[in-house]
Structure formats: C-alpha cells, structure tokens
Amino acid sequence: LGGIFLKIWRFLEKARKLAIAEPKKVIHGLKVGLAISIVSLFYYMRPLYEGVGGNAMWAIMTVVVVFESTIGATFCKCINRVIGTSLAGLLGVGVHWIASHSSKNIEPIILGASVFLLASAATFSRFLPTIKAKFDYGVLIFILTFSFVSISGYRVDKLFEIAHERFSTIAIGTSLCIIVSMVFCPIWAGGELHQLICRNLEKLAYSLDDCVAEYFKDNKTAAVATEEDCSKKMLGYKCVLNSKATEESMVRFARWEPSHGRFNFRHPWKQYLKIGASMRNSAYCIETLNSFVNSKIQAPAHLKRHFKRICLRLSTTSSNVLQELTTTMKTTTKSSKIELLVGEMSFAVEELQNAMKSLPNHLMTTPSSSSSSTSEEANIEPVTKFTMSPFVEILPLTTLVSMLIQNAA
Amino acid sequence: LGGIFLKIWRFLEKARKLAIAEPKKVIHGLKVGLAISIVSLFYYMRPLYEGVGGNAMWAIMTVVVVFESTIGATFCKCINRVIGTSLAGLLGVGVHWIASHSSKNIEPIILGASVFLLASAATFSRFLPTIKAKFDYGVLIFILTFSFVSISGYRVDKLFEIAHERFSTIAIGTSLCIIVSMVFCPIWAGGELHQLICRNLEKLAYSLDDCVAEYFKDNKTAAVATEEDCSKKMLGYKCVLNSKATEESMVRFARWEPSHGRFNFRHPWKQYLKIGASMRNSAYCIETLNSFVNSKIQAPAHLKRHFKRICLRLSTTSSNVLQELTTTMKTTTKSSKIELLVGEMSFAVEELQNAMKSLPNHLMTTPSSSSSSTSEEANIEPVTKFTMSPFVEILPLTTLVSMLIQNAA
Numbered sequence: 001l002g003g004i005f006l007k008i009w010r011f012l013e014k015a016r017k018l019a020i021a022e023p024k025k026v027i028h029g030l031k032v033g034l035a036i037s038i039v040s041l042f043y044y045m046r047p048l049y050e051g052v053g054g055n056a057m058w059a060i061m062t063v064v065v066v067f068e069s070t071i072g073a074t075f076c077k078c079i080n081r082v083i084g085t086s087l088a089g090l091l092g093v094g095v096h097w098i099a100s101h102s103s104k105n106i107e108p109i110i111l112g113a114s115v116f117l118l119a120s121a122a123t124f125s126r127f128l129p130t131i132k133a134k135f136d137y138g139v140l141i142f143i144l145t146f147s148f149v150s151i152s153g154y155r156v157d158k159l160f161e162i163a164h165e166r167f168s169t170i171a172i173g174t175s176l177c178i179i180v181s182m183v184f185c186p187i188w189a190g191g192e193l194h195q196l197i198c199r200n201l202e203k204l205a206y207s208l209d210d211c212v213a214e215y216f217k218d219n220k221t222a223a224v225a226t227e228e229d230c231s232k233k234m235l236g237y238k239c240v241l242n243s244k245a246t247e248e249s250m251v252r253f254a255r256w257e258p259s260h261g262r263f264n265f266r267h268p269w270k271q272y273l274k275i276g277a278s279m280r281n282s283a284y285c286i287e288t289l290n291s292f293v294n295s296k297i298q299a300p301a302h303l304k305r306h307f308k309r310i311c312l313r314l315s316t317t318s319s320n321v322l323q324e325l326t327t328t329m330k331t332t333t334k335s336s337k338i339e340l341l342v343g344e345m346s347f348a349v350e351e352l353q354n355a356m357k358s359l360p361n362h363l364m365t366t367p368s369s370s371s372s373s374t375s376e377e378a379n380i381e382p383v384t385k386f387t388m389s390p391f392v393e394i395l396p397l398t399t400l401v402s403m404l405i406q407n408a409a
Numbered sequence: 410l411g412g413i414f415l416k417i418w419r420f421l422e423k424a425r426k427l428a429i430a431e432p433k434k435v436i437h438g439l440k441v442g443l444a445i446s447i448v449s450l451f452y453y454m455r456p457l458y459e460g461v462g463g464n465a466m467w468a469i470m471t472v473v474v475v476f477e478s479t480i481g482a483t484f485c486k487c488i489n490r491v492i493g494t495s496l497a498g499l500l501g502v503g504v505h506w507i508a509s510h511s512s513k514n515i516e517p518i519i520l521g522a523s524v525f526l527l528a529s530a531a532t533f534s535r536f537l538p539t540i541k542a543k544f545d546y547g548v549l550i551f552i553l554t555f556s557f558v559s560i561s562g563y564r565v566d567k568l569f570e571i572a573h574e575r576f577s578t579i580a581i582g583t584s585l586c587i588i589v590s591m592v593f594c595p596i597w598a599g600g601e602l603h604q605l606i607c608r609n610l611e612k613l614a615y616s617l618d619d620c621v622a623e624y625f626k627d628n629k630t631a632a633v634a635t636e637e638d639c640s641k642k643m644l645g646y647k648c649v650l651n652s653k654a655t656e657e658s659m660v661r662f663a664r665w666e667p668s669h670g671r672f673n674f675r676h677p678w679k680q681y682l683k684i685g686a687s688m689r690n691s692a693y694c695i696e697t698l699n700s701f702v703n704s705k706i707q708a709p710a711h712l713k714r715h716f717k718r719i720c721l722r723l724s725t726t727s728s729n730v731l732q733e734l735t736t737t738m739k740t741t742t743k744s745s746k747i748e749l750l751v752g753e754m755s756f757a758v759e760e761l762q763n764a765m766k767s768l769p770n771h772l773m774t775t776p777s778s779s780s781s782s783t784s785e786e787a788n789i790e791p792v793t794k795f796t797m798s799p800f801v802e803i804l805p806l807t808t809l810v811s812m813l814i815q816n817a818a
Contacts, residue, residue, distance in 0.1 A: 015537060022536075029533030033525040036556055040524060043560045044517045057557060064528075064553045108453045115449060116442040119473075124438030127431075128424060144473045147445055148466060151452045245654050 027185045028069045035063045035180040039173060058166055062173025067181065072189035072253030074181045077137055078174040079256070084141030085170055089163050091118070092149025099150075111150050119143050133252060189253035190269065196247065197272055200240045200279055205323045207283075209316065240283040247276045436594045437478045444472045444589040448582060467575055471582025476590065481598035481662030483590045487583040488665075489547030494579055497551040498572050500527070501558025508559075520559050528552050542661060598662035602681055605656065609649045609688055614732045616692075618725065649692040656685045 019026050039059050066077045099110040122143045125131050131139060149163065181187075251269045428435050448468050475486045508519040531552045534540050540548060558572065590596075660678045 011537075011539075014539075015534065018537060019533070025536045026533055028536075029529040029531075032532040032552075033527075033529035036528045036552075037521050037525045040521060040556065040560045044521070057561070060556050060560065061553060064549065064556065067532075112446050112449060112453070116446045119445045120438040120442035122438075123441040123476075124428070124435055125424065127434045127437075128420075128427060130420075130423075140473065143441075143445075144470060147449065147469050147473065151449045151469065152466070242653060244651060 024185075024187055025069070028187065031180055031184055032064075032067050034184065035067055035176055036060065038180070039063050039176055042172075058169035059173040059176075062170050063177055066174060067177050070187050070189035070192060070250075070253055071178075071181050072250075072255070072257040074177055075256045076134075076253055078178060080135060080138030081141050081170060082174060084135075084138035085145045085167065088142040088145035089149055089167065092146050093160070093163065095150050115147055115150055118146055122146075188257055189250050190257055193247065193250040193254055193269070193272055196243065196250070197275055197279075200243060200276075202323065204240060204279060204283065205320075238283075240279050243276065244280065247273060433594075433596055434478070437596065440589055440593055441473075441476050443593065444476055444585055445469065447589070448472050448585055451581075467578035468582040468585075471579050472586055475583060476586050479596050479598035479601060479659075479662055480587075480590050481659075481664070481666040483586055484665045485543075485662055486546055487587060489544060490550050490579060491583060493544075493547035493550030494554045494576065497554035498558055498576065501555050502569070502572065504559050524556055524559055527555055531555075597666055598659050599666055599678065602656065602659040602663055602678070605652065605659070606681055606684060606688075609652060609685075611732065613649060613688060613692065614729075647692075649688050652685065653689065656682060 042059060062081065066074060066081060068074045068077060095111065095114045099107045102110060122139050126136055126139050145166075152162065251273055254269045451468060471490065475483060475490060477483045477486060504520065504523045508516045511519060531548050535545055535548050554575075561571065660682055663678045
C-alpha cells in the first residue's frame, strides 16, 4: 500500500514540476475546464436546454474533442469538424433519399453498401500524405457522421431535424472553443514555433562552444559533477535533432492563425522549416564532433596546442553569430552587428585553412609525427568540421533570416 | 473547371499508386468498412435494435474512432476507452449521488465545480510524458464521459440505465474491432516494426556503399540520369534519420500485442529502440560523409588513388556486415557468417590505420603536398569516418542483435 502512495506522490511531484516549468500548460487545462463549464450551462438553464432539444451532449463532445493547446490547432480542428460534418450530412441525406425511393427490400442493402464503400475509401484516403497533413480529423468525422446519418435514416423519421440540431450544437461548441481559446491567455502556434526556433538556436550555440572547449581542455581530471553539468549544456543539440515533427505540425497550425502580435496572417512560416532543416544539419555536425570528444583516440597534445587557439576562436565567432541570430530572431529586426560577426567568422575560417596548409611541415618537424598520425585524424576531424560547419550552417541561416526580416518588416 | 478535374485526376492517380505500393492500407480501409457494416446490423435487425435501445450509435462511434491500422494500436485504444469510460462513469455517478443529497440550490454548483476541476486536472495530466505515451486517449474519454454523466444527471432520471447502455454498446464496439482486426488479414505493429528496422538496415548498407563509391568515382561526367538514380539509393539513410517517432510509437503498440508468429508476448521490443538509435548514429555519419561527396573541395587525385582500394574495401566489408545483420534480423536466427564478416571488417580497419600511418611519408614524397593539404582534409575525413563508423555502428549492433537472438531463440 505504501508503494502505491509513493508512486502517486512521485507522480504528483512530477506534475508540480511540470506546472512550474510550463505554466502555459496549466492555463490550457483551466481553459478547457472553463469551456466545458460554459457549455454545460445549456443543461442547467431551462430555456437554453429546450432550445437545443436535449442534444447539448454534442456541444460538450465538440468542446472536449476539439479544444487544443494552440489556437491554430483548435481552429484547424474546428474547421475540419464543421466541413466533415456538413459534407457527410449532405451525402447521408442524399443516399437516404435514394434509398427511401427504392423498394423496401433493397433499402438496407443500398444503405449498407454505401456505408461500406465510403467508409473504406475515406479510411484509405487518410493514408495519403496530403489528406493526412490537413484533413485527417475531418475525414474521421466524415466517416462518423455519414454512418450516423445514413443508418439512422432507416429508423428515425425526422432526419432533417436531427441533422439541423446536430449542426447547431456543433456550431455552438466550435465557436465557444475558438472564443475561449482566443480571449483567455491565447497561446499561438506561431509564437510557440518562433520561441522553439530561438531556443534551439541558442542551444546550438552553447553546444558548439562547449563541445570545442571540452575537446581542447587540458586536464581531463576535473570533478565528475562539473562534467555532468557541462554535458547537459553540450547535449542541447539533441533537442534540435528530434524537433522535426514538432516544427512541421506547428507550421501547419500556424498557417491557420489570423494575424496576431508581430505576425501577419501570411507570415512566411515555411521559412521556419528551412531554418529548422539547416539547424538540424549543423546539429549533425556537432553530433559527429561530440563523438570525437568521447572517443578514446585523442590527438597528441602538441597538435592540440597548435590548433587550440584558432579552433577556439572559430567556435567562439561562429557561436557568436548564432547568438546574434537568436537575438535577431527574437526581435525580428535586422541586426547591424551580424555582418561584422559573419566577417569575423570567415576570417577565422581562413586563418584555420592557413594553419592547415602549414600542417605537413609541422608534422615533419615534430619527431613523434609518424607514430601519432593515426590519431592525428581525430584532430583534423573537428578542424574539417569547423571549416565545413560554418558553410553548412551559417550561410543558409543568414540568407534565410534576412529574407525573414524583409518579409516581417 | 478543367483545372479541378485535373486536380482530382492527379489525386486519384496518387491514391492508385499508394494502393499498389502498399496493399495493406487498402486492406485496412476495407476492414474498417466491414466493421462499420457489421455494427450497423444493430440498426437493421429489429431484435438487436431493441436490445441496445437505440443507443447503437455509440457502438458505431466506438468502431470509427477506435479502429487503427495495427492490432496493437487498436488494442491500446480499446483498453483506454473501456478504462476511461468506466472510471469516469463511476466517478460521475458518485458526484451525482453527492449532489442529489444536497440542497436543490447548490446541486448545479457542485456538479459544475467538479466538472471544471476534473476536466482541468485531466487536461493538464495529458501533458505529462508518462500519461501522454500510454493513456492520452483514455484521459480524453474520461473527460468526455465524466462531463456527460455528471451533467446529464441533472436532467435525466435513469442515470444507471444510461450508464449501463453506454457501457454495453462500447463493449460491443471494442470487441468487434478487436475481432475484425485480428481475424481478417491481421496487421501486427510488431511485425511492421521488424520490417521497418530490416528495411532501414538494408538502406544504410546501400547508402554506405554508394556514398563511398560515388566519392572515389574517377569520371564525374557520367550521365545525369544515372546520377539521379544513384542518389535515390544514396539518400536511403535519410529515412533512417527521421524514423525515431515511428519506431517509438510502434514499440509502444507492439507491447500490447499478444504473441503471434515468431514473436512472443514478452518479445524484447525495447531492443528495437536501441538498434534504431545506433542506426541513427551511423546515419549521421553517412550524412556527414555525403556532404563531402557534394562539397566543392575535393582531395587531390593521387591521394584519392592511394586510399581508394582500402576505403572501398572497408565500406564493402562493413556494408556486408550490415546486410548480413539484415538477413539475421529477417530470419531471427544467429548467422554463422557474421563473426567472419566482422573479422574481415576489423582487418580492413587495421589496414586503413596502417595506411594512415604511412601518410606523412607519402605527403613528403609528392611534390604537390603542401599546396593540396587544405583539401586533403576532405580525404582524411571519410577515412576517419570509416575508422569511426564501424566502431560506432557495428559494435553496438552486433551485441544488440546477438542479445535479441538469444531472447528470441
């Protein structure tokens, strides 16, 4: 029994931590509660109850199912629900009309066959990428409503009344959802996406810095505690690696949202996907880099020393560029410093390339060169990385961000 | 008008292609149609219709909402739905009992407050990772049912009857779903996962082979058509990069499935996640490699020639290991050849390391060395990759697969 209490306690502890870390999620919970309470007024007040004829259940259902944490997602689901319901309702009434004008014997056959065919086709269409991305929920509702309407038609006489009631309750539910989600502490998918990208950019900058610093650290005997602390920051790029699906769904929802705050209706959300992709590319580079930090084969100390200054400098300049990009993103204004920083970075790249050119001579002069060259690759590796990574990551980013700024201005 | 027809035609064309490529999805569509048709018999047959008292709607709804393409997912949703409904039903009846024993004035207040609090708390709990992974749908159903029951209690007298009917229709719907999905062409999440992993392993092997071959190709003037054809294969590793979410959800569902075919109930599905993770690691390596194939900085020809034989050999041996692992996975039996192949690969790694050691001398003897050393890194890069990638990818894979085989045998 104590074990169960301990589990519940741990669960509550986790919930408390999440609530403190992300108060938006608590607010979302409260908003759902509020919306359901408002919609349940239809039960408590007699005039309202009689107005919708006891079908208030559908309004509650709509609220519970449709309410999502961001406005774009709520909007998308509402539209899906309304379109799916009305389309299926019309089709269902049509099929019912055909069936009722045929002989009594084949009526259930016509109804059954139409349900079977349409449900199969609609379910299959949910696998098509275009449908899945935009209308997955709508197709589900279509199947549901069509089955209801065409089958109920066999037993229920007042089909039109039912359809009308169902439609009005859904309309009540969806409009309530949209109003509540927009009036009380609105959470915009676009804003969330923007913040996510900013956070990821920042994490990339920190990871890059820390990775290189870690690689060139002289004494590996530092306390384990600080290493763990450091690796937490270093592993920030892992979030970037796995953020593809989140970004895509957020962009999808953000495109539904009306203009709000700094974002217009036709804000170039697709640019964010491109930024995300190039960020993921640089995260791959950092991943490879990081595997060198942890690998047992280490470059000889003298080579490390030789490259330390230039590499550190390059990583600092490029992470400066990343941080400057972050502030640029945050304020959505063009930064004057960015070109200076990019220039500094390109200079560091050139310097490194020069250092690379002088490497063979260096190898010849050091006596231990031929025996250490196996592990020398571990040094050249990050160096190559650095000459590569700025090109891979910075060039598309700067062009993208400047495009973005032009669009936003 | 012609434009619309063209769009519809293109859409149908896409659907046809998908249907031919993955007949399983068509089968799933037909299964859903079948299940809905069977459940709609409750409407057409008078004795059945009277048995569930016109609430057959809920059975249809359950089928439409719960039926998923794999058995594990269907099972998971069914259990979620049943648990969520019964828990919420009990709680709702309890709250209703408390409210009905209090004075008439505060009855709606008690009901409303309980709905508000529970809905808020439950919605918030959906953000917790543990709940989200396993019981997301169940919590949604919990909110829905609790709101229904506690609010309906204010207007409807026969609360127990409603609860009973609702429960029985849901039971009918869920059991029908499970039976249909298991009897007609069953699609197991576990089997799908297994195939996905096998396919991805194969793709990795091809990508590795093609990437290296592409890098060391002498004449870059091959026809564009063949290059496109080749790059299609080369980019197979991209699928591996983005398969994390799919794998995780499949593992989650596979754990719900009873034993079937070669897979026991307690099949070590978590191992698949580890295999997936190490596959993604090697895909990152191939990604970096591939960026060198496309980069403008190319190593000088004589260096390429120097390493060509060894590098190609290493890539062949390691892709052989990958292919052997694929067949091992497919047959779930321990292969006798695998150790031989791993041995060959380690030999190739050593050979390469020796070649690396002799590199500085080679650089000294070639006259163009000091000027070409900037781009020499582009050559050493893949070489390093190869010495790294086998260690990164093969060692965990072999240990994992052998663990897997021991578990499966």
